[in-house]
Amino acid sequence: MEDQVYTDNMKRAPEEEPERQQYFMGLLRELVREKSREYGHPLTACIQTFGCQMNAKDSEKLLGILEEAGFQASDSEASDFVLYNTCTVRDNANQRVYGRLGYLNSLKQKNPRMRIALCGCMMQEPAVVERIRKSYRFVDLVFGTHNIYKLAELLYRQMTEGHMVIDIWQGTDKIVEDLPSQRKYPFKCGVNIMYGCNNFCSYCIVPYVRGRERSREPEDILRELHALAEDGVKEVMLLGQNVNSYGKTLARPMSFANLLEEAAKVPGIERIRFMTSHPKDLSDELIAVMRDCPKICRHLHLPLQSGSSRILKAMNRVYDKEQYLALAAKIQKEIPDLSLTTDIIVGFPGETEEDFQETLDVVRKVRYDSAFTFIYSKRTGTPAAAMEDQVPEPVVKDRFDRLLKEVQKISAERCKKDVGKTLDALVEGMDTHDPALVTGRLSNNIMVHFPGTGEDIGKILPVKLLESKGFYYMGERV
Numbered sequence: 001m002e003d004q005v006y007t008d009n010m011k012r013a014p015e016e017e018p019e020r021q022q023y024f025m026g027l028l029r030e031l032v033r034e035k036s037r038e039y040g041h042p043l044t045a046c047i048q049t050f051g052c053q054m055n056a057k058d059s060e061k062l063l064g065i066l067e068e069a070g071f072q073a074s075d076s077e078a079s080d081f082v083l084y085n086t087c088t089v090r091d092n093a094n095q096r097v098y099g100r101l102g103y104l105n106s107l108k109q110k111n112p113r114m115r116i117a118l119c120g121c122m123m124q125e126p127a128v129v130e131r132i133r134k135s136y137r138f139v140d141l142v143f144g145t146h147n148i149y150k151l152a153e154l155l156y157r158q159m160t161e162g163h164m165v166i167d168i169w170q171g172t173d174k175i176v177e178d179l180p181s182q183r184k185y186p187f188k189c190g191v192n193i194m195y196g197c198n199n200f201c202s203y204c205i206v207p208y209v210r211g212r213e214r215s216r217e218p219e220d221i222l223r224e225l226h227a228l229a230e231d232g233v234k235e236v237m238l239l240g241q242n243v244n245s246y247g248k249t250l251a252r253p254m255s256f257a258n259l260l261e262e263a264a265k266v267p268g269i270e271r272i273r274f275m276t277s278h279p280k281d282l283s284d285e286l287i288a289v290m291r292d293c294p295k296i297c298r299h300l301h302l303p304l305q306s307g308s309s310r311i312l313k314a315m316n317r318v319y320d321k322e323q324y325l326a327l328a329a330k331i332q333k334e335i336p337d338l339s340l341t342t343d344i345i346v347g348f349p350g351e352t353e354e355d356f357q358e359t360l361d362v363v364r365k366v367r368y369d370s371a372f373t374f375i376y377s378k379r380t381g382t383p384a385a386a387m388e389d390q391v392p393e394p395v396v397k398d399r400f401d402r403l404l405k406e407v408q409k410i411s412a413e414r415c416k417k418d419v420g421k422t423l424d425a426l427v428e429g430m431d432t433h434d435p436a437l438v439t440g441r442l443s444n445n446i447m448v449h450f451p452g453t454g455e456d457i458g459k460i461l462p463v464k465l466l467e468s469k470g471f472y473y474m475g476e477r478v
């Protein structure tokens with residue numbers, strides 16, 4: 001009988017999106033209400049996010065769908081529904097998920113009604129899904145990066161059919177708009193401007209798990225920005241794997257610089273950030289727009305990856321050391337108060353001590369405000385995984401330590417330069433260590449702690465920077 005209801009409901013589902021998902025959110029809501037009555041408490045849902053800003057944004061969308069379907073959001077993994085939104089950029093991200101799954105299994109043994117789902121980048125790898133299917137039978141639902149908008153439909157199916165549901169797409173050309181989203185912060189928010197990546201850096205798995213580059217229509221992005229501003233959002237982060245190539249594939253092409261100018265016109269949006277820039281596509285037009293538009297934050301994340309032209313070539317980065325240095329110098333000259341940050345990989349196959357010295361040389365010349373340093377991680381399926389000359393672990397570790405020391409020394413020096421100045425900070429929350437303090441973010445992305453109360457959260461306030469603590473400041477409101 002129940003099967004019949006399910007089949008009939010499936011048949012009635014609209015073909016078009018987002019109508020189809022709205023339909024399934026309605027069905028799921030009824031089911032959730034029923035289960036809540038049966039269990040004697042409202043059904044709770046907990047999402048754990050691994051990885052980057054892109055995943056954080058996806059999790060907001062996933063939570064939006066779950067809340068719309070009647071789930072109560074919870075931070076505790078002892079929930080009725082637990083979803084891990086996974087990352088696979090380096091192997092340690094995968095290992096963390098496997099480790100945590102063991103813990104989830106122990107929770108599920110105490111509460112067999114619990115449902116466990118996995119989604120995100122790691123699930124786009126066939127070997128991972130095979131392992132889950134075989135060895136993690138307690139997982140109820142697995143989906144990937146291309147179909148997150150289908151959560152309501154997939155979960156409805158799982159809850160009515162009762163067995164493990166796996167739905168992974170190899171790619172998509174679809175962008176589904178207008179589904180709910182539940183923001184983590186009321187005053188700031190990520191906004192997708194494009195999905196996927198076409199760069200194929202030889203070490204990177206992202207193009208394989210996030211698919212080909214697709215830009216959203218500028219009208220859709222601007223409509224979202226207006227709605228966010230009306231809803232009290234002051235700071236947005238425009239998100240894409242390679243924002244500098246935004247708009248190239250649209251029917252009516254538009255440059256990223258142009259999109260930024262349009263975004264800056266949206267009343268109420270006070271600050272605009274973006275992530276991530278690829279040096280090869282960073283235009284003079286963009287530098288000029290950043291320089292001239294005060295709403296665009298004084299921060300540029302410009303991944304270097306390596307300072308050696310030889311390694312950069314093997315990485316398929318399409319720029320060499322000299323071009324990167326020239327670009328960084330041009331940006332620093334045009335926008336002197338900009339903070340420049342980067343990503344660096346140590347131990348790419350074939351990296352010699354000389355290559356590593358080239359990386360240190362760039363770090364010393366550019367003087368980054370901060371840098372994320374990574375040990376090269378072999379990702380199956382990428383060209384670099386098949387390269388000979390993988391660097392021995394102790395050598396990599398030693399280089400990593402030396403790089404980190406250099407990076408930290410320079411950022412501490414850089415952080416001193418603004419002591420004594422008064423800069424605007426967007427208050428993000430209470431200080432986690434001292435209840436008399438709040439924590440704010442400066443336009444250049446550096447944090448400042450200063451006396452304040454919960455009332456200040458979400459406000460942009462002028463703060464005098466009294467002392468540098470290496471990579472953050474202590475300050476006072478003026």
Ligand code: 5AD
Nearest residue numbers: 203204303343344345374375376377
């Ligand atoms: N190994 C180590 N670091 C990597 N990154 C991407 N792929 C790998 C890999 N296989 C780093 C790059 C990128 C950041 C998000 O992660 O530095 O910019």
Ligand code: SF4
Nearest residue numbers: 051052087088089121
């Ligand atoms: Fe991790 Fe890359 Fe996926 Fe972000 S896009 S979650 S960094 S694999």
